[in-house]
Amino acid sequence: MLKISSIRSILESTLFIWIGLTLIITIAGNALALPDWLQVVGRSHPIILHFPIVLLLIGLLFFWIPGIDKKPEIREMGELSFLAGCNFAGITVLAGLILAQEEYTGEILTWHKWGGLIVFAGCVLLYFYRSIKANLIRLSSIALALAIIATGHWGAGLTHGEDFLLAPIQSNEIEVIPLAEAEIFGDVVQPILQAKCVSCHKEGKIKGELRMDHIEGLQKGGKSGPFVLAGDFENSMLIQRINLPEDDKKHMPPKNKAQLTDEELLILSEWVASGASFEQKLVTLPAKNELYQLASVKFEGNKIYSFDAADLDDIQELNTSFRSVQPLFPESPALDVSYFGISAFQPESLTDLKKVKNQVVRFSLNKMPLAGVDLTFLKDFTHLEELQLNFTDLNTDQLNLIFSLNTLEVLAISGNTIDKQSLSNLAKMTSLKKLFVWQTGLSDKDQEMLKKALPETIIDFGFDGKGVIYELNSPIITQSEMIYQDSLELKLSHPIPTAEIRYTLDGTEPDSISGKVYTEPIFTKSTGKIIAKAYAAEWKGSKSSESIYIHSGIQPTESVLVNDPNPKYKATGVATLFDLVKAEAPNHGQKWLGFQDHPMVLEVSFAKENNPKEVSLSLLYNEGAHIFPPSKVTIQGLENGKWQLLASTSPEVPSKGAPARSELMNMELANTNYEKLKITLTPLSRLPKWHPFAGDKGWVFVDEVIFNE
Incomplete structure (x- = not known):
């Protein structure tokens, strides 16, 4: 059986081995080529690091035992414990240095790495100089204990995130974001990525060279592609x-991590399908868009209604060309009713809504001519929470009836005179959460009185424009179609009727002087x-709106x-270029032809005496997807067996x-x-x-080639 002195001698000798190896790897850094089998050693770092922490802290406690110099057996036990801790610290540091060469980087890694080296160096020095003054040793032991704690904290941050330690005591309040302000990426997509992906793709731990804790990293992509x-x-x-199948090693998240739910999978897929924008607001999507329907629910308080849903046949019957009756959000029994089209408004149609009086939660009659109309039916809407009556010419009796509705939380009566x-x-409407009273006289x-009477209500008195x-x-811009045959009507409009709209048709930016x-x-017809x-x-001039229009012209x-x-991008081949169906910009994998390794070379012939004079090319630009304008476009004509530019x-x-x-x-042709x-x-x-990806090849995408006289 080995004696205590032999064990001490072996541990002291192995300690110098770890010191030497640590110096070699630290100095050589990434220039040192390590065999693959050492990755196993490196990945054992999180497993073995607990041994040195426990042993070192136990060993440090022995330095604080009063009169330990007079108790050789206890002193020897403490020194051996500390020496064993030093050895495990050396092994842990070596494993960590090997692991750091995989896919870890960043400031936290630097702090953790040098913290580990300082702990290792500190415990070695403390062991070999353990015989110096007791007070100095005790001060050194405190410093070493603090270094161990700090290094462990940085390691936890590297693995679990910077706020891992304090997360339990931090505020868990979730900010409620209005639907109108919600962003598709920032408020819908990014929370999913934060919960399921960022732990492996952040500063200090960037797997696959993909960083997901900020937008720039996402836009850059990883070593496997965009x-x-x-x-x-x-x-x-x-x-x-x-x-990918969950068992596939490339499946994300890894199978040992929390997986994406079906809804999260659908949201991420619909985000990419709708354009993968990092700035777009949710409300800019069409109401029928699946991403909008999935995501919009979370931004309106997610209120659950316990009343029964209306009969589907009744709802279908109530939907007309001048009235919309729709669920507040998918699967909700609550209904949102809106009227539109002043000329089509029929006051007697309001009584039709008695079929759904218990389900109507939102009701909009904005700009409808309600002067003298009997509104007592509103008292039967037992769950009415929001009422929109802007610019409806209401009289005093009608307003007072509305003010008696005690279920209302949102009321908009702008444009009606309030006496x-x-x-x-x-x-007296203290139940109101929001009140809109623009241009009410x-x-x-009066405004100050109303603010004092309704201190809990958000009141919007309108824009005063002061300074x-x-x-x-x-x-x-409104147009019935993008590709047309005979003539096309283009309409321009603006929410502010007095705004002046200027436009150009030649592709130049209009301004307040030169624009028409x-x-x-x-x-x-062009x-x-x-x-x-x-x-x-x-007012400041607006940003520009633009839209292309294509005359179908001459068919080859x-x-x-x-x-x-x-x-990958072949659509229906050459027929795609003449099918007169405009492809959507976000879905460039569907109806666009893509060229990268070879130019697009199109040869066309026309009926006699029907040669076009103008060629229009419908192209896609999306720099993030490597889709750029062509470097060069040439059009040649075959004349007497020779191609002429x-x-x-x-x-x-x-x-x-x-x-x-x-x-x-x-492009206009020199001759026909x-x-x-x-x-x-x-x-x-x-x-x-x-x-x-500077230096990579670009793509050219085209979906229509149009010829005109």
């Missing part, structure tokens, strides 16, 4: 990995892009693609990325004396330096 590509499931790494009697009754004194200049909303003033619908901005006194008699599109251009390379968007390139045309679109050979 994190997301708008509308492209096949090449979006996120969609690839979450849909003193009505004001007194309004001031209330004086400053503040706001930016106008962009104009709304919109006064009536625009009729066009192909182009309309860009519009709104201007008004004491023959067409052939010299080079096939990439198999008829038009050429080299579009400017974008200086920054922008969301997926359709663009139109118009040709037998056939050859159109060549050359992809960008190298992405620009500002791009995260």
